[in-house]
Amino acid sequence: MMLHATAPLTGKAVACKGSRSVPCVAPRTTARRLPVARATSTESDEIALLEKALSIAKERAAKAKEVAAAPPATAAGGYSGPGFTIKTFNAISPVGLERFPAGKYVVSGDDAKLPASPMAIMLRSHQLKQEEVPPTVRCIVRCGAGVNNIPVPKMTELGIPVFNTPGANANAVKELVICGLLLASRGILEGNKYTEEVIYKEENMDYDKVAKRIEKDKAKFVGCEIEGKTLGVVGLGAIGGRVVNAALALGMKVVGYDPVLSLDAAWKLPGDRMARAESLEDLLKVSDYVTVHVPYIKGATHHMINGTNLKQCKPNVSFLNFSRTEIIDGEALRDMYKAGRLTGKYISDFADPFLSGHPKHLVIPHLGASTEEAEDNSAAMAAETVKDFLETGTIRNSVNFPQTVLDKKPGHIGGRLCIVNKNEAGVLGQITTFLGTQNINIEQQINTSRGDIAYTVLDFGKVEDPAGLQAGLAKACPAIISSRFIGNVFDDELGQPGTYFYVKWANSA
Numbered sequence: 155m156m157l158h159a160t161a162p163l164t165g166k167a168v169a170c171k172g173s174r175s176v177p178c179v180a181p182r183t184t185a186r187r188l189p190v191a192r193a194t195s196t197e198s199d200e201i202a203l204l205e206k207a208l209s210i211a212k213e214r215a216a217k218a219k220e221v222a223a224a225p226p227a228t229a230a231g232g233y234s235g236p237g238f239t240i241k242t243f244n245a246i247s248p249v250g251l252e253r254f255p256a257g258k259y260v261v262s263g264d265d266a267k268l269p270a271s272p273m274a275i276m277l278r279s280h281q282l283k284q285e286e287v288p289p290t291v292r293c294i295v296r297c298g299a300g301v302n303n304i305p306v307p308k309m310t311e312l313g314i315p316v317f318n319t320p321g322a323n324a325n326a327v328k329e330l331v332i333c334g335l336l337l338a339s340r341g342i343l344e345g346n347k348y349t350e351e352v353i354y355k356e357e358n359m360d361y362d363k364v365a366k367r368i369e370k371d372k373a374k375f376v377g378c379e380i381e382g383k384t385l386g387v388v389g390l391g392a393i394g395g396r397v398v399n400a401a402l403a404l405g406m407k408v409v410g411y412d413p414v415l416s417l418d419a420a421w422k423l424p425g426d427r428m429a430r431a432e433s434l435e436d437l438l439k440v441s442d443y444v445t446v447h448v449p450y451i452k453g454a455t456h457h458m459i460n461g462t463n464l465k466q467c468k469p470n471v472s473f474l475n476f477s478r479t480e481i482i483d484g485e486a487l488r489d490m491y492k493a494g495r496l497t498g499k500y501i502s503d504f505a506d507p508f509l510s511g512h513p514k515h516l517v518i519p520h521l522g523a524s525t526e527e528a529e530d531n532s533a534a535m536a537a538e539t540v541k542d543f544l545e546t547g548t549i550r551n552s553v554n555f556p557q558t559v560l561d562k563k564p565g566h567i568g569g570r571l572c573i574v575n576k577n578e579a580g581v582l583g584q585i586t587t588f589l590g591t592q593n594i595n596i597e598q599q600i601n602t603s604r605g606d607i608a609y610t611v612l613d614f615g616k617v618e619d620p621a622g623l624q625a626g627l628a629k630a631c632p633a634i635i636s637s638r639f640i641g642n643v644f645d646d647e648l649g650q651p652g653t654y655f656y657v658k659w660a661n662s663a
């Protein structure tokens with residue numbers, strides 16, 4: 155789709171309320187034949203718009219670079235020791251990067267600019283390889299929801315928590331889903347393509363002819379309304395829940411399905427106005443539109459919509475996929491289109507290897523979370539999550555570690571040990587027994603577990619040799635994967651970033 159306002163244009167830019175980056179163009183007042191130069195005018199409008207969009211993108215990227223490359227400044231409060239080092243992949247919003255206090259954190263996408271090997275990784279859709287994760291990395295944070303670009307099971311095995319930012323970009327995705335519903339119900343993209351590729355060409359950009367043709371050919375693109383139709387929402391988390399409410403507000407009927415609905419998410423649903431399907435098949439049977447909002451998990455949501463359950467669908471069902479390609483089996487859908495069994499559209503911000511170029515498959519770039527607001531929210535939330543973890547060991551919004559929060563006692567002076575170990579019987583006992591042999595009195599502790607991993611945080615008084623303590627503990631408890639000693643971060647020499655971190659896999663390599 156070309157980037158310009160609707161009707162043929164005078165080329166005169168006017169201020170447009172609510173639009174920051176895309177100027178509107180004043181409508182023509184009298185009909186006239188468009189000279190050949192008309193094409194040049196439209197092109198120059200488009201070039202101007204594209205240049206403007208590009209300059210905004212460049213400005214944001216430059217700002218992000220500037221923040222990331224800022225030399226380590228002296229931190230507020232006079233701290234002048236080493237800072238936590240964060241390696242970024244992808245362009246991360248400066249709004250998030252600015253959350254890392256200068257002098258206490260050094261953030262860069264370039265290893266050479268980090269004074270020490272990275273202690274955390276911050277990324278968006280970059281396909282993270284295991285080799286990119288040195289043993290100094292204590293955590294990884296995804297500015298966004300989907301973590302299928304991160305080798306999570308391997309990270310779990312290495313004892314590295316992976317965080318994401320659930321909900322931070324949900325509104326942006328919801329708005330695009332609503333747009334997707336309209337793209338599915340009306341011939342918007344097809345009509346635009348036809349106008350540009352057929353009408354303009356055939357009528358040689360003659361305005362009067364173009365205007366007549368636009369009226370005449372509208373009959374080719376008759377759509378339907380979404381009001382009163384049924385939307386099936388698969389996955390009722392932060393995005394799905396918002397989609398449910400927005401669709402209801404537009405007068406749609408909504409049926410939802412989520413086999414792992416959290417209590418938190420359930421509270422946000424309009425239970426009285428949304429029907430809840432007992433199974434995916436039940437949802438597919440009644441839906442005119444189906445939108446998927448589940449994470450991509452191999453073996454769980456891979457081809458969740460497939461050749462078997464597509465047979466349950468209404469023939470004119472349209473699919474919206476702003477989650478991940480592999481959730482819908484594109485090959486099966488293509489076969490159903492081929493056999494004439496399905497006639498609705500498939501709207502997505504992901505390409506599909508089996509449907510590329512198929513007239514029913516309307517693809518746009520992966521734009522779900524690409525709004526300034528979503529990028530800012532996700533980066534800010536990611537930065538706070540990392541800071542909390544690095545400075546206190548707190549785990550919130552992790553996809554592979556248990557939620558763990560142990561508030562420090564006011565005025566606590568001394569150490570905190572954060573231990574990651576295999577979730578096996580007797581390990582906690584081994585840890586506390588060992589600390590007892592070292593004359594360490596535990597003041598408070600928390601022990602949590604998730605799957606194969608357990609995480610323990612213990613507070614105690616001052617210790618003289620944290621490194622020796624960690625080495626001794628690892629020897630006494632073979633199930634320990636890593637441990638991290640946190641003193642009073644930034645306040646005493648034991649609390650300096652980068653110190654006292656034990657990693658079994660690095661030591662045994």
Ligand SMILES: O=C(O)[C@H](O)COP(=O)(O)O
Pocket residue numbers: 278279297298299300301323520522523524
């Ligand atoms: O997983 C997500 O949050 C979305 O797909 C957005 O991804 P992006 O940050 O790469 O745009």
